[in-house]
Amino acid sequence: MNAVAAPITPAFRPMALEDIDRVLLIERVAYPFPWTRGNFCDCLESGYSCWLAEVDGEIVGYSIFMVGAGEGHILNCCVDPHWQSRGLGRALMYRLIESASEFGAEVLFLEVRPSNSRAIELYISLGFETVGLRRHYYPAVLGREDAMVMRRVL
Numbered sequence: 001m002n003a004v005a006a007p008i009t010p011a012f013r014p015m016a017l018e019d020i021d022r023v024l025l026i027e028r029v030a031y032p033f034p035w036t037r038g039n040f041c042d043c044l045e046s047g048y049s050c051w052l053a054e055v056d057g058e059i060v061g062y063s064i065f066m067v068g069a070g071e072g073h074i075l076n077c078c079v080d081p082h083w084q085s086r087g088l089g090r091a092l093m094y095r096l097i098e099s100a101s102e103f104g105a106e107v108l109f110l111e112v113r114p115s116n117s118r119a120i121e122l123y124i125s126l127g128f129e130t131v132g133l134r135r136h137y138y139p140a141v142l143g144r145e146d147a148m149v150m151r152r153v154l
């Protein structure tokens with residue numbers, strides 16, 4: 001019998017430089033081509049919205065987005081693999097959508113690998129639609145992979 005884990009409601013707080021060590025541990029197990037420490041530092045220094053999801057004080061996921069001229073761009077949304085499929089990705093995205101609206105975004109964009117069916121399902125269920133394709137956008141094990149561009153009007 002397969003046990004289905006109950007959904008979890010995380011607490012949210014802004015990411016700080018001191019959190020990057022833990023964030024990098026998650027990033028490196030969650031992605032085949034992870035961001036570097038420099039990528040996270042740049043986002044914090046640029047004033048992008050960087051949020052952490054915590055469960056009992058443990059960082060279990062994060063999201064990063066920027067808003068400019070009414071457009072929001074989601075740069076990262078990630079849940080620790082040990083904590084996936086418990087509703088945390090959806091909770092991070094709900095929080096992100098709400099914050100982006102508060103920052104004046106009228107539309108949100110993101111890029112996702114066509115092979116990332118899990119993330120794509122989540123985005124479609126949240127009202128994102130595919131509006132374009134960036135050819136050879138991502139590094140891949142064999143060369144490059146395209147990016148689907150998805151959009152949600154807020």
Ligand SMILES: CC(C)(COP(=O)(O)OP(=O)(O)OC[C@H]1O[C@@H](n2cnc3c(N)ncnc32)[C@H](O)[C@@H]1OP(=O)(O)O)[C@@H](O)C(=O)NCCC(=O)NCCS
Pocket residue numbers: 030031076077078079080083084085086087088089090091111112113116117118119121122125
């Ligand atoms: C994509 C990601 C953020 C989803 O986080 P999560 O906490 O596992 O997702 P949730 O539990 O909130 O589930 C949200 C939806 O994702 C999809 N999903 C989650 N687990 C899934 C699984 N095991 N198989 C297929 N789809 C799954 C479902 O559509 C699910 O909706 P449902 O709960 O109504 O069925 C997470 O898989 C992740 O961090 N992946 C690595 C980083 C990444 O690829 N980020 C996206 C970059 S564009």
